[in-house]
Amino acid sequence: MNNKSYCDGKTRRDILRLGVAGVLGHSFSLPILFANDQPSKSQKSLIYVFLHGGLSTIDTFDMKPDAPAEYRGEFKQGDTAVPGIRICDQLPSIAKQMNKLSLIRSFRHNNSDHGPADHYMLTGYFPQAGFNAGLSPNNHRPAIGSIISKLVPANQGVPPYVCVPKMHSSCGPAYLGPTASPFVVESDPNSPSFQVPDLSPPLEIRADRLDSRKHILERLDRFRATGEMKANQGAKSVSTFQQKAFDLMTSPETRTAFQLQKEKDSLRDEYGRNTLGQSCLLARRLVESGVRCVTIDHSNWDTHDNNFTTLKQDLLPIFDRAIASLFKDLTERGMLENTLVVVTGEFGRTPKINKNAGRDHWGPVFTVALGGGGIKGGVVVGKSDAKAEKPASDPYGPEDLFATICHTMGMNPEHEFITPDGRPIMVVNQGRKIEPLF
Numbered sequence: 185m186n187n188k189s190y191c192d193g194k195t196r197r198d199i200l201r202l203g204v205a206g207v208l209g210h211s212f213s214l215p216i217l218f219a220n221d222q223p224s225k226s227q228k229s230l231i232y233v234f235l236h237g238g239l240s241t242i243d244t245f246d247m248k249p250d251a252p253a254e255y256r257g258e259f260k261q262g263d264t265a266v267p268g269i270r271i272c273d274q275l276p277s278i279a280k281q282m283n284k285l286s287l288i289r290s291f292r293h294n295n296s297d298h299g300p301a302d303h304y305m306l307t308g309y310f311p312q313a314g315f316n317a318g319l320s321p322n323n324h325r326p327a328i329g330s331i332i333s334k335l336v337p338a339n340q341g342v343p344p345y346v347c348v349p350k351m352h353s354s355c356g357p358a359y360l361g362p363t364a365s366p367f368v369v370e371s372d373p374n375s376p377s378f379q380v381p382d383l384s385p386p387l388e389i390r391a392d393r394l395d396s397r398k399h400i401l402e403r404l405d406r407f408r409a410t411g412e413m414k415a416n417q418g419a420k421s422v423s424t425f426q427q428k429a430f431d432l433m434t435s436p437e438t439r440t441a442f443q444l445q446k447e448k449d450s451l452r453d454e455y456g457r458n459t460l461g462q463s464c465l466l467a468r469r470l471v472e473s474g475v476r477c478v479t480i481d482h483s484n485w486d487t488h489d490n491n492f493t494t495l496k497q498d499l500l501p502i503f504d505r506a507i508a509s510l511f512k513d514l515t516e517r518g519m520l521e522n523t524l525v526v527v528t529g530e531f532g533r534t535p536k537i538n539k540n541a542g543r544d545h546w547g548p549v550f551t552v553a554l555g556g557g558g559i560k561g562g563v564v565v566g567k568s569d570a571k572a573e574k575p576a577s578d579p580y581g582p583e584d585l586f587a588t589i590c591h592t593m594g595m596n597p598e599h600e601f602i603t604p605d606g607r608p609i610m611v612v613n614q615g616r617k618i619e620p621l622f
Contacts, residue, residue, distance in 0.1 A: 228557055229477065231467045231471060231477075231524070232328065232477065234528065234529070235482055236530070237298075237483060238529040238545060239532065241533070242533060243259055243272060244271060245551040248535075248572055250570070251570060254536055255537070255571050263279065266282045266562035269562065269564055274501075280508065281507075282561070284520065284555045285555030285562075287553055288554070288565045288585075289549075289551050289564055290575035291550055291552045291579075291581065292574070293581050296531055296547040298486075302352065303317075303323065304582050305528060306352065307323060308586030312324050323358035326356070327354060327358075329347070330345060331611055332345060332476050332477040334360055334364050334601075336476045336593055338475060339473065339475075341437050342475050344477065345477045345478075347479050347481065349369050374461070378462075440473070441473035441475070442470075444466060451509075460482045460502050460503065464509065476593075484499065487499075488540060491541060520557075523557060524589065525557075526554045527552070528553070549575050549579075552585060558622070559588075560621055584617070585618070586612045588615075597612035599611045
């Protein structure tokens, strides 16, 4: 049986054996999320809104009204809060917030298949030979949230990296190991019964039993101070992981962050009573509590058929409200300067409309929207050509986006992680900060 070590020095068998069940009395997915590696002093956070399937940016953020009919589509352009920047008239709320976000209209990469493109846009690295998109997680390189969990410390008692409302298969830690895994909500924040099971002890664990487990952890702390503990990294892992688990399960900060019912109904309505809207609101609550990265995985953007009907009736109304409300809310709370929001799919859609009134996959050029975290709002970076087939200027790619995220988050993009086989791999592979955003 393969028992390869992760780069944090623990094997899979170690992780299973050192799980928290022995101390907390049940299976607990949270305790191994907190180790940091040369942490940054940054207090910034990232909200990464991933539109799984691929947003049609030619119909939203980079429209071509002068292109032939088979390219330009059915929607019209509308003005925004920034003179000279026009976007789809189906996004009136985002248009009002345009001074808070910027558009990279010359973004591109060379893959138009979901799995590899997903990995590329969530990790900054194109997957290697042998990549299996069907695995979960399938990471050849760590997701940005896992990198942040290693390099940017979270507040006491909250996980550094959270996936909402589910974990995308390319959001795993790869060689960073289980300590860099996300806490996965695995529940729809829009559900009336929304709760995070791992944040509540099972009913059969009474308060006195929790106290007993706390006493065990305190004894482990005393043991940790001994010479024997210093010589025993495995035992140290037990104490660290299980203390984190207990702290998280009993942390009022963490429980409060997930309690969406504490928000005013009017604000929940403003975000939209749907999965994307409530996920964005939950993300704001999480970064407010000190979580450093929240990845929102929102699906159904793969509009091969009936692109315009699907966008107009289903996707764009909820997208418009959710994203606009997130930027507005972060601004009103004084959080936008310390919260970078990235909005993207794995690619865009084909410039030419297909026979099913849809658009297919298109990586050669698309638009990434982002704002906050110290970058300028109301900026358009680069442009695509007349039919949105390729960049016409200033092409940027995933490596550059990740270099920009690193700069914003106070991380060194050239920081090297050492893989289990001893190879140094940099956080960013030859990317460059996107200067016009700063």
